[in-house]
Amino acid sequence: MIQNLNFFIFPIFLSLTLFLSSLSDFRVNAVRIFDIVAILLTLLFIFCAKQKLNKLRDLSRYQKVIPFFIIIFLWSLYGYLNFHHRSSLAIILLSTIFLLLFVFTENNLKNTNLIGKYLTFIILFHILAFFVQYLGFILFHIVIDYQIPFGYISRIFPQDSSHVLRASGIFQEPNTYCVNIFLLLICYLNTNFSRGVFLLGILSMVLSGSLWGVAVAFFLIPIFFAMTQSNLYSLRFLFSKLVPLFVILIFFSSTYFYFTKPSHIEVPNIYNRIKNLRTDPSFIERFKKSNLNNNTFDSYENGSFTLSHFTNNKDDLFVKMIGEGFSTHYFQLGLPVNTFSLLLKSFGYFGIISLVLSFFYLISNLSIGKISFVSAYLVIIFTSYPILTYYIFWISLFYLIVALTINKNNEKK
Numbered sequence: 172m173i174q175n176l177n178f179f180i181f182p183i184f185l186s187l188t189l190f191l192s193s194l195s196d197f198r199v200n201a202v203r204i205f206d207i208v209a210i211l212l213t214l215l216f217i218f219c220a221k222q223k224l225n226k227l228r229d230l231s232r233y234q235k236v237i238p239f240f241i242i243i244f245l246w247s248l249y250g251y252l253n254f255h256h257r258s259s260l261a262i263i264l265l266s267t268i269f270l271l272l273f274v275f276t277e278n279n280l281k282n283t284n285l286i287g288k289y290l291t292f293i294i295l296f297h298i299l300a301f302f303v304q305y306l307g308f309i310l311f312h313i314v315i316d317y318q319i320p321f322g323y324i325s326r327i328f329p330q331d332s333s334h335v336l337r338a339s340g341i342f343q344e345p346n347t348y349c350v351n352i353f354l355l356l357i358c359y360l361n362t363n364f365s366r367g368v369f370l371l372g373i374l375s376m377v378l379s380g381s382l383w384g385v386a387v388a389f390f391l392i393p394i395f396f397a398m399t400q401s402n403l404y405s406l407r408f409l410f411s412k413l414v415p416l417f418v419i420l421i422f423f424s425s426t427y428f429y430f431t432k433p434s435h436i437e438v439p440n441i442y443n444r445i446k447n448l449r450t451d452p453s454f455i456e457r458f459k460k461s462n463l464n465n466n467t468f469d470s471y472e473n474g475s476f477t478l479s480h481f482t483n484n485k486d487d488l489f490v491k492m493i494g495e496g497f498s499t500h501y502f503q504l505g506l507p508v509n510t511f512s513l514l515l516k517s518f519g520y521f522g523i524i525s526l527v528l529s530f531f532y533l534i535s536n537l538s539i540g541k542i543s544f545v546s547a548y549l550v551i552i553f554t555s556y557p558i559l560t561y562y563i564f565w566i567s568l569f570y571l572i573v574a575l576t577i578n579k580n581n582e583k584k
């Protein structure tokens with residue numbers, strides 16, 4: 172049995188698990204087969220790379236992840252006892268693997284740039300699949316649906332439309348494509364990356380027609396222009412250059428959308444969606460949905476993901492304080508489809524505060540600039556579907572924290 176896998180093996184393992192977990196949309200009988208393979212690969216790696224913990228003081232090397240894990244574990248267990256739903260058990264499994272990765276593999280990640288080489292091929296694979304689908308329809312009117320061999324049909328056409336394709340690559344819908352590409356690009360950003368590949372990833376998110384993808388592109392484009400800066404994670408650089416560039420970008424793009432479109436050019440679907448945002452079905456589903464007619468959710472007076480939901484609903488004080496337990500049970504029916512609503516309903520006031528404090532303790536060894544970067548990354552990804560039930564989130568979060576810790580040569584406090 173291999174006792175210690177060297178740092179050449181670990182980047183291969185991490186890149187392979189990122190790739191496999193990014194294929195979670197391919198399912199057999201509703202089972203994420205590639206997620207399962209990635210999890211089994213991780214457990215095998217942890218078993219092979221395990222280290223002997225001879226001294227109690229060794230705990231100090233990874234103790235910061237323990238409070239975060241305990242919070243997730245307790246509320247997931249509470250959610251399972253409350254709903255008996257498998258998503259709670261999935262979160263327990265994924266967070267446990269997250270903890271074990273810190274315990275047994277901390278010393279194996281020596282060279283993040285080696286991971287960058289593998290990530291280049293992974294991201295190019297997804298981008299190529301996207302543009303083959305996109306250009307195939309635009310140029311030749313050929314519909315390429317990668318999900319059909321697995322018994323599914325992708326949601327690549329808007330409702331009641333067959334002449335406007337919203338490309339999603341190998342994924343079932345554009346939002347899922349953008350979420351996975353965003354996670355991979357954030358990891359890629361912390362390696363010796365290719366700027367061309369990074370820019371192609373951003374471009375594909377814009378062309379996908381996903382409102383979420385376009386919004387996230389506005390976050391990534393200033394990052395792209397700032398990639399040559401060695402002080403990317405310094406607050407001074409953030410507020411002196413990055414934020415103003417971000418504001419200018421939004422201003423000019425808004426000017427194009429609303430004022431400068433030539434009359435002879437067909438109105439893009441994404442333009443119509445932004446113009447009619449308040450009535451957009453996807454926007455309502457993700458951020459404004461409420462379910463007052465379902466008896467199961469009589470307590471829901473406001474489906475918003477904001478705190479007003481909890482101050483206005485009829486739940487008793489106990490439920491408001493500690494939530495109902497971490498589970499996606501009833502999520503699609505009773506809550507807006509974003510992770511914020513899931514966290515707020517699952518954890519309540521006390522649980523959310525505990526979760527946030529434990530996470531900031533986990534990343535407290537980073538600079539303020541890097542903590543801000545990780546926080547912004549989580550805020551953005553949590554505005555989409557419940558990503559915590561997907562393995563790619565946990566494996567990418569582990570890599571991001573470790574990579575930011577190791578790459579201190581790029582940090583200027």
